[in-house]
Amino acid sequence: MNEEEWLQKSQQILSDVKEWRQVHKKATFVEIEEEVHRRMVQLEAQLLQSAAEESESREWGRGSDHEAPECPRCHVALSAKGKKTRALQGNGGATVSLTRTYGNCPKCGQSFFPS
Ligand SMILES: [Zn+2]
Incomplete structure (x- = not known):
């Protein structure tokens, strides 16, 4: 997620919450808190995903500049077998999917499956 997307996302949340507040004028503090939290979780998940992809989705194996990770037991380079996507559960309950070699x-x- 780049800065522009981040800004757009947070502005969207801000206006969504304002809109929601217009409709729910008698919302309690707890209800407002829940509503804000629900939206922040989505933002958090996206940020988490993009940060994790940036640091860890390093390509390795054929046609890549990065060295292959080693087997922790044998200390020999692993041979790349392909890519897998796995879903991770973030703290706030949002699901983040990461693709790894x-x-x-x-x-x-x-x-x-290097993390
Ligand atoms: Zn080994």
Whole structure:
């Protein structure tokens, strides 16, 4: 997520909450809090996802500049086997999906999914 998207997203949330407030004039503090939280969770999930992708979605294996991770037991480079997407549950309850290259250790055959 770039800065512009981030700004757009937060402005959207701000106007959504204002709008919601117009409709729910008698909302209690707890209700407002819930409403704000619900929207912040979405923002948090997106930020989490983009931050994680930036730091960790490093390509490795064929056609990549990055070195392959090592098997922690055998200390040999893993061979890339493809990509997998896994869904992670964020703190606020939002789901973040991350795509990672995963590989096999050519020595012990163990599969790894570097985090
Ligand atoms: Zn190994």
